[in-house]
Amino acid sequence: MLTLRIAAGVEAASLVILLLNLFTAHLSTITSLGGPVHGMAYLVTIAATFLVPASPSARWLAVIPGIGGLLALRRISVAHQP
Numbered sequence: 001m002l003t004l005r006i007a008a009g010v011e012a013a014s015l016v017i018l019l020l021n022l023f024t025a026h027l028s029t030i031t032s033l034g035g036p037v038h039g040m041a042y043l044v045t046i047a048a049t050f051l052v053p054a055s056p057s058a059r060w061l062a063v064i065p066g067i068g069g070l071l072a073l074r075r076i077s078v079a080h081q082p
Contacts, residue, residue: 001076004048007041008069014038015066045069055079 014037021030042065049062049069054076062072 001052004045004052004069004073004076007044007048008073011038011041011045011065011069012067014041041069045072049076052076 014034017030018034018038021027021034045068046062049059049072052058054072058072058075058079061075062068064071
């Protein structure tokens with residue numbers, strides 16, 4: 001779960017940074033560094049969600065780029081509440 005939390009946070013934060021860069025300065029260094037970071041965080045989020053015993057809906061939510069990991073975390077935490 002810790003891996004999923006970190007990867008989901010990095011995925012969302014990197015997307016925000018990439019979008020801010022796109023709409024403001026459009027610096028190529030931010031794009032060339034942020035793109036692979038976002039892509040790897042996205043893949044780790046999907047893989048970590050599939051490793052957690054969760055509902056199929058949480059797994060499908062993880063596939064949504066950007067906020068899917070955070071949505072999957074929310075779905076998993078709601079499912080595990082007593």
